[in-house]
Amino acid sequence: MTHRFISHEKLSKLVADLVAANTRVIAPVHAHDDAEQIDYLPIQKLEDASLGVQLPRRSAKEFFLPTTEVILQYRCEKEGVKIEEVPSAAKPQVILGPSPCDVAGLEIVDKVMSWDYRDELWFGRREATTIVSLLCSMADATCFCTAVGLGPDSVRGSDAMLVPTAGGYVVRLITPKGEALFKNYVSDQVDALDARVDKAVAEARKRVEANMPAIPADFAASLERNFDHPLWKTMALRCHGCGACASVCPTCHCFDIVDEHDDSERGVRRRNWDSCQTARFTLHASGHNPRASQNERFRQRVEHKFSIYPSRFGEILCTGCGRCSRVCPGGMNLAEVVGEFRKLATAAPEGGAR
């Protein structure tokens, strides 16, 4: 990783040049319906962006896994059914200024998207996208990125990272894609870039580290052992099972596949966001539902994120962004739940070993 410097003017020019070359540039901006919220939206110029103001209310995953996308089209013709696949190559785009928690989430989800089947649509977009994250100084009491092994300075998933400094940004160049993007816009080594970055990182980490201590390596195993713990019967009483948490989460990726016909001859197959928190998520055609109550469904969410995904892919399926807890209408709090089960990590398991 090398450090370079980019002035505000040069960054503005970079954005303008990208837009002129028909590359979509997405950045955090003030929401159109509510000036107090931030959304990831396309910009035409750097001045449209609101960098480092607040965590956007949605994560960046929708630029790789859209809320709804057509995966094939079909047409009934005299000769039979004609199926058209959608192209997996995506148009080039740059995401400018996403938070490290959102970006790391993409790299974490890459693992399942390339597990038993390489998801061409996801990776088509991943390959076409250059990500320039922004060092995060926006942490509030609900964030806990450092506890899950990330941090406001995490470069996971980023091609480059911007660190605000006098006159512009220090650019941390991480991948060849990032280097290529910034090549003609950064100036040579400017004084004390490394020191500026170190200082900014230390301040940013300090903000969030106090919120939760690092989750220990054996937490996944202890969660598995405590699968039948009575705590699961009380934890989810206030949960509505709405799935709002999954919708705003940078790492939740479950989807539903549906066919929609436009008329008797044509239709599409769509992939839509789904959530394990909804009552029918595991409903079988027989009528049996292995997760019949919210207790089991909520347990599933926590176990998947902190035990199953780690066992399978070596990654916690959570970036500590805190959105789930902020958006939950029932007042559920993931940090609190994790805290409760951490207390049990050293104690003997209840309800029988699994």
Place this chain on the structure above:
Amino acid sequence: MEWSPKIVAFVCNWCTYTGADLAGTSRLKMDPNVRVVRLTCSSRVNPLFVIKAFERGADGVIISGCHTGDCHYSTGNYFARRRFAILHDLLQFMGLENDRITFSWVSASEGNKWQQVVNETTARVKALGAYHPQGKVGQAQ
């Protein structure tokens, strides 16, 4: 091909459908844009029928039943009237033009009235143009 409105009519079997039949046997001239869905009673009309018709490409909708007091099931159209009133208010509030939807009472002997309902609704919808409520997400293929 020039655009021609698609209008779906939800009509009750006992009054309006019979009235429409009378309009037909009387050879009354009517615009050909209306697709008739026959139901047992106007109260069988679920607001979802109307919502789905518009969602699926209808440019206009007609809902018609017996005059109040004449319902074949005595009270069906009284319940329907309340339901339709609220549906009408909600649809307006959400941007559906008033002229796209017609509620009417047409009796079995009112062939002429059915002709009027059909032709006037078609004319109003033609003037408004095709119904394009599409937002920006997931346009129909």
Place this chain on the structure above:
Amino acid sequence: MKSLQELAFKLLSEGTVKVVIGYEEGPRGVRPAFITDPAQTSKLIFDRRCTQNLATYLNPRRKHITALGKAAVVVKGCDARAVAGLIREQQITRDSLVIIAVRCGGVLEDPTSTAELTADTTSPRCGQCEVREPKLFDHLVGELPPAPPVNPRRSEQIAAIEKMTAADRMDYWNQHLDRCIRCHACREACPMCFCVECRAERALPQWVDPSPTSRANRAWTMMRVMHQAGRCVDCMECERACPEHIPLGLLARYVADSVEQRYGYKATEDPGVPAPLGVFRTDDGEEFIR
């Protein structure tokens, strides 16, 4: 609040109820509480941050809650109307629960806030409240605070939309409904949405496409609002629950106003009053019928 805590303690230790559903302090502000242990009743609070409508937890579909046993539920006047609605529609019986009503001076729109009640922070539904002293209860607790400030945001927005052309209204709602992701949080948070199988979840026939496309989102929202017509108690939980901040409360209020203007019906704490779309008068208005 001491009288509430003492009452809860009494109900639990005497075995009158097995759980008290109320409000407590959570890590991010006020949230629903489910107290089963008399020793924990000191957690129960009631103040201006107690926005949530707890009647939603009485839905018999929530088996993990009904499994706890007979419940006492803390309600404000608005919430009590939802309880009345559940009784009216035979989802629960009156004697199956204990209703602890609290005298209310209005609530904040955001239960995680600590602001004082002002015209900006108060929930828009509180200014019109006629049930600050609830009438449906087994126990009535608390002192009656002063009337809340009126937040005109919602009535102003409705008036603004009513002045728009149809095309502008369409654009207004498209702009919001395009953000809908069909999480159905609005449905889950609503006390009157208690269907075992929601119409939106039926695949054969498929009434509403489950995909979060513009046309399906519009259909879903219209359908849910129509199903709430005359039943909605205007608690605005739908709007609060929506992770996309879609102003669903506007629709709730608009339809409630329409029902009131046409049929003189307002949401009521009396389960004996029938729901307005389940009855009729022979002289109901029909100006919209051509």
